[in-house]
Amino acid sequence: MIEKNVKKILDELPEGVELVAAAKTRTPEEIKQAVEAGIKIIGENYVQEAQEAFDAVGKKAIWHFIGHLQRNKVKEAVKIFDMIETVDSWKLAQEIDKRLSGEDKAMPVLIEVNSGREEQKFGVLPEDVEALAGDIAGLKHLKLQGLMTMGPMVGDPENARPYFVETRRVFERLKKLSIPGVEMKYLSMGMTNSYKIAVEEGANIVRIGTKIFGPR
Numbered sequence: 001m002i003e004k005n006v007k008k009i010l011d012e013l014p015e016g017v018e019l020v021a022a023a024k025t026r027t028p029e030e031i032k033q034a035v036e037a038g039i040k041i042i043g044e045n046y047v048q049e050a051q052e053a054f055d056a057v058g059k060k061a062i063w064h065f066i067g068h069l070q071r072n073k074v075k076e077a078v079k080i081f082d083m084i085e086t087v088d089s090w091k092l093a094q095e096i097d098k099r100l101s102g103e104d105k106a107m108p109v110l111i112e113v114n115s116g117r118e119e120q121k122f123g124v125l126p127e128d129v130e131a132l133a134g135d136i137a138g139l140k141h142l143k144l145q146g147l148m149t150m151g152p153m154v155g156d157p158e159n160a161r162p163y164f165v166e167t168r169r170v171f172e173r174l175k176k177l178s179i180p181g182v183e184m185k186y187l188s189m190g191m192t193n194s195y196k197i198a199v200e201e202g203a204n205i206v207r208i209g210t211k212i213f214g215p216r
């Protein structure tokens with residue numbers, strides 16, 4: 001099933017759009033199957049869970065962190081992940097930078113945008129993204145490469161469109177600023193029910209779990 005699902009999604013996605021398999025709650029075995037079917041990027045929400053999957057799959061995949069990263073997990077996270085999509089505060093950015101100092105390595109990151117302005121959600125409000133981007137640009141070990149958003153959970157995926165449009169607008173504005181050290185190239189938006197709309201609105205990373213692995 002996983003193999004069929006992956007092939008179908010890969011066939012349908014337009015060129016230039018990268019697929020992240022959102023793997024929370026899935027077993028290392030399921031994740032392995034997805035990689036064998038052609039998944040190149042695994043998205044994990046929890047460092048502990050990622051560790052187990054990483055032990056099984058290792059460098060056959062690229063690892064994106066897509067959950068809320070607690071500062072006390074950063075030290076472990078920087079060992080596993082190739083990109084952190086969910087930088088949502090200056091404190092977290094500084095902690096990542098600190099944990100990478102001493103290593104000759106820079107971490108590609110995205111800023112998570114709270115495009116739905118929901119109080120219970122993580123992420124930076126659209127109007128605060130520019131200031132955080134400017135600050136991150138000054139950190140030696142972080143490479144800001146774009147934005148990520150969840151958007152609110154809404155019944156009809158069409159209702160998510162305005163939040164994708166808003167995130168795209170912030171993305172384009174930042175790109176125009178050409179901040180030294182910042183390379184705005186990734187816009188990560190859309191999940192199982194909304195990724196087609198996200199792609200229409202400019203996403204070039206989509207994060208899909210249910211449509212690959214089945215219901216959680």
Ligand SMILES: *Cc1c(COP(=O)(O)O)cnc(C)c1O
Pocket residue numbers: 022024045066067150190191192193207208209210211
């Ligand atoms: C779970 C998750 C997804 C994928 O959700 P599905 O609806 O299962 O496709 C995408 N992004 C993030 C951040 C997630 O936590």
